[in-house]
Amino acid sequence: MKKRFVSMLCIIAFLFVSICGRIAYIVFSNDFTVSESYNSYVLNLETLYPVIYYYNLEKLTDNRDKYAAVLRPNERTLTDLHNLFPSSQINEITNELKAGYPLVKYVDESKIGNEKYIKTFRMSDYECVQSQLISKASSGLLSYVEPCGKREMRFHIDALGRMLRGDEGEEFEESLSNIKGIRLTLDKKVEEIAYSALSDMQNGCVVIMDVKTSSILTCISKPDKSYLNKAFSQYNVGSVFKIIVAACALENDIEFYYNCSGKTTVGDTEFSCQKNHNHGFENLSDALSNSCNCYFVNLAQKLGSKKLLATADKLGFNDDIKLYDEWSFKTANLPNKEELSSKGELSLFGFGQGKLTVSPLQMCYSLCTIGNMGVKNQVRLVYSSLDENANEDIVKYKASTRVLSEETSKELLNMLRNVVENGTGKSAEDSYHKSSGKTATAQTGRYILGTEILNTWFAGVYPSENPEYAIVVMKENGKSGNEDCAPIYREIVEKLNYL
Template identity: 45%
Template sequence: MSQRFISLGLAVTLLFAAVLGRTGYIVFSNHYTVSDSYNSYSLTVDVNEPQLYYSDRSRINNNIPILRAVIRPTTSDLAEVSKIYDRDTANSIIQELKEGYPVVHEIPSKDTQLRVLTAYNTDTNLRQLISTESSGILSHCGLNKQKLSVNYHIDAKGRILTGDNGTVRDSEYLSREGYILTIDKILQQHAFDAAKSLKSGAVIIMDAKTARILACVNKPDNTYLNKAFSQFSVGSVFKLVTTACALENHMDYSYLCNGAVTVGDTVYNCQKNHKHGFVNLKSALAYSCNCYFINLALELGADKLRSTAADLGFGKNIDLFNGWNIETSSIPSADDLTSKGELALFGFGQGKLTASPLQICSLLCTISHDGRYSQPSLVRAKKEKNGSITEYKLPDETNILSKETSKTLLEYMRYVVSDGTALNADTNSHKSSGKTATAQTGQFHSGREIYHTWFAGVYPYDAPQYCIVVMYEDGTSGAADCCPVFRTIVENLEE
């Protein structure tokens, strides 16, 4: 009997030793760890979008430091709350703390016993270009959001352990990883300031040689609609395309404008029925003679004019970055243009034609760069977590217009500014070239037709560096609405 008890005791001892040994192995072995999320509570202090930079490497977003206090449901923290915050705010915080968990509130300074962490807000005039709400570049960059949090241990009932001050988790917060855009910080501010007179519209500036987007302003600036990339009625700015097509086909002639022309059973007028008299291609562009360009479009024919427009990017989409597909413009179909009436409208930028300020600025870049087309670009480089930078290659160029055509067209555009409809765009020193437009929309408000007005300009005209497009919704005329904005930008460039 005693031998049986001895055997049983030995078995129990061996079993206890095995369990004790296994427990020791689990405790001290690196092969077994408890998940950070197990028996813990995570308090989010801030979540930021991936980082974007101006071309000078300064921050576009996550650029304004703010202080946030982490407030625990303890006697000491409650005493601090009563000292720092006004009565209503303090009472609100106390109500939140009744849930038994820490809360986060902004605080004016670090002069407190509370734990204070620095978070970052965004202050930018590039909201429509970058934000996820506008399907901007942050929707397409493919990087994770940056999170700042504090982790606490909790007991089996979910209560934070007494004396636990929490562990700050910020390894990815305010990471240097992100994208360097082509946006010039100073030029962006110049454009934004100059556009104060625009209640609704857009300004876009591009590098004349590389087609990089240097500035992008949308008005009103408190919305998320990116009008610089949206399509609008174009009007006479499109006469640049018709002129380019004529020059490429060696077509230039004199025409007597009587203020109106009939195509089929429709009468088309020059603005305010103005009779321009005898005009050629250069003067017709300068005075924006609709009758001349209607006749010119009919002489050129639909195939040539539509082909030139397509070669210059009209009716085509661009992949601006990482699958960000932009529909920059729409042109009439070949079937549409079998109608002489539709072709007449196309010749002076009306009818079924729509385009974005981005597309019109791209057109200017092609004209300015000896007829070579480069796809517009917005992202200059990728910045890694360690700070290293990988530059992106510029898109390949495509020859669209002859160098002679481009040079002649720039001279014609200079004449528009010096002697034509764009006198308001000129400055005292370096000279610009460009084209105005007052586009009919077919939309009416209180019996009045709404016009979209434009100025598309190149500066300086004889050695192009900048292509600038100003578009105003529901305007009066390109000369009155848009030329002054362009001139202000150029005057700042000259300083």
């Protein structure tokens, strides 16, 4: 009996020692096995956003391959790094892996296939040719879009938080939203035409919109690598604002004639036309064609601030333009009534100078309304959202409103045609003789080596009769609207004829 008792104690002692040894092995050894009962370390691979589409449903984002590698903290990974990464990056990665947790690193596509032990996978790509409009870095559309999912890789860890050897990780994808795609109003063919026309521009932008709907067809900023969306930014606008002043005069039945001598004085301030040019006797159409500052200084005094501000307001200059959910912004800064009580400030306002700043988008929006015979629509960028089955939920926009008479719009369009045919916009004339618009050479009050920086513009519609497109071209640090921007407009409309 005593021998049996001793034998039993020996067996129990052996089992106890074996269990303790196993526990010690698991705790102190790196040779672990994977078990679902252990805790997990979650590695975030990427946050997923809806795919952005052109209007024709061609992908704008996630349309090219982009790869990343999951790097686990073990010897095999370290020996494989040179197959995927340059030597300059390997030291940095090695130091990061010393923390004992896996990493995600982007990999050059040309290196894919060389790896032996490192796991690589395709990532979503949100960079695109419209980065200033779309990317989060430029506060574009994706800054206001909720993530639609996330991808993670989960690794098992022991009680001390250490990775288990041999664990390759398990990938999970979680859906966060039913919206998997966003269809925009952007037209890829129009975009390509605009990009080609802007190939030589260093600093500036172009905006092209659909006149009938006020839909943005493309907006491109230069330089390409900049995160600043210049189409949505405000600039000194100069003489293209004379379009708005002319609309005000027509709406209020003001017939004004003026004999321009090249200079005019209001109070104790003298204003002049470019190069003190003497334009002689002019009506509104002549003055717009000649871009006569003296005429518009005196017209502004006759109209007064109340009428001018009311017309600008009707054409959207006080609007917060809303492009998507919480994405809205002001696109113009008008001087207020008190500021315009100064005759000098009112004079400057008459030809688009002074405290006035306007974005290219806003000028294009105003031209949409004029080209649409005085009917104003809400600016549109997002056409619809798509679920995972491609079911489409079309965005509902505000109803159209008439803000200008049809007669005013028609007469103003004829005047803009005259600017190209006989005035300062001759460089915009296309081979079909359908171009129309207004030039500007706007003073900024900023200087480089004693020379003032000028913002130059061409803003117009096309074709001049029954317009389809509103187009604004703006160049920073230019020479003149007719020299810098009108030829770009011409190149664009020549190619739009073939769409």
